[in-house]
Amino acid sequence: xxxxxxxxxxxxxxxxxxxxxxxxxxxxxxxxxxxxxxxxxxxxxxxxxxxxxxxxxxxxxxxxxxxxxxxxxxxxxxxxxxxxxxxxxxxxxxxxxxxxxxxxxxxxxxxxxxxxxxxxxxxxxxxxxxxxxxxxxxxxxxxxxxxxxxxxxxxxxxxxxxxxxxxxxxxxxxxxxxxxxxxxxxxxxxxxxxxxxxxxxxxxxxxxxxxxxxxxxxxxxxxxxxxxxxxxxxxxxxxxxxxxxxxxxxxxxxxxxxxxxxxxxxxxxxxxxx
Numbered sequence: 651x652x653x654x655x656x657x658x659x660x661x662x663x664x665x666x667x668x669x670x671x672x673x674x675x676x677x678x679x680x681x682x683x684x685x686x687x688x689x690x691x692x693x694x695x696x697x698x699x700x701x702x703x704x705x706x707x708x709x710x711x712x713x714x715x716x717x718x719x720x721x722x723x724x725x726x727x728x729x730x731x732x733x734x735x736x737x738x739x740x741x742x743x744x745x746x747x748x749x750x751x752x753x754x755x756x757x758x759x760x761x762x763x764x765x766x767x768x769x770x771x772x773x774x775x776x777x778x779x780x781x782x783x784x785x786x787x788x789x790x791x792x793x794x795x796x797x798x799x800x801x802x803x804x805x806x807x808x809x810x811x812x813x814x815x816x817x818x819x820x821x822x823x824x825x826x827x828x829x830x831x832x833x834x835x836x837x838x839x840x841x842x843x844x845x846x847x848x849x850x851x852x853x854x855x856x857x858x859x860x861x862x863x864x865x866x867x868x869x870x871x872x873x874x875x876x877x878x879x880x881x882x883x884x885x886x887x888x889x890x891x892x893x894x895x896x897x898x899x900x901x902x903x904x905x906x907x908x909x910x911x912x913x914x915x916x917x918x919x920x921x922x923x924x
Contacts, residue, residue: 684885690862727808733813
């Protein structure tokens, strides 16, 4: 499933949020979009998902301008988890997850066995089976987030776009969600694009990282190729040391506070970790 942005500019009224971005999403890869607050991460994802009309440029899905495709056709190819999804009134978790099957259903036809199987699979994969009969607005933030992710999984698309999928989750559930996305990528070949705040998690789980700065692509590539102390200082405005992750060997950012005398004694990395 090929997705590409060509000279893409996105704006809210007169305020340009993403400017002249060229980006090709690598098929079958996990891509993390990172950057400081207000750098354009969520806006770029919305543009890729056709939720925001370009001011100029285009988004191409399998070579076709995504703006010309039918909504159901796009929904069969791209599963989207926005940053703050609107909670429907009086809907249970199972009913929400079943909505992910709508792009595959015929008008006025009941759910098929395949639809029901995909709903059960999504409930199990996200650990919300026991919550199936609970109303969504009664759940904690973390439980609700997992229910939304289950809906996206039930949509059964080859391409997943997720805006901060670990929001509201404690550390254990963050890792569970990221492990799940990694499994979907490695086991089923799904292409995953996600906005993440945690740079270390991005380096651990993504094969490619896109770093945004003021609405433009500052760097793109494998974490080991682009994530270094200079990038962290430029993109995030943070002094840090970059050392190899002791488990995976990917770049690991160690931020330095003003009083971190011990941290400043760490050797500076002269090259990208490998």
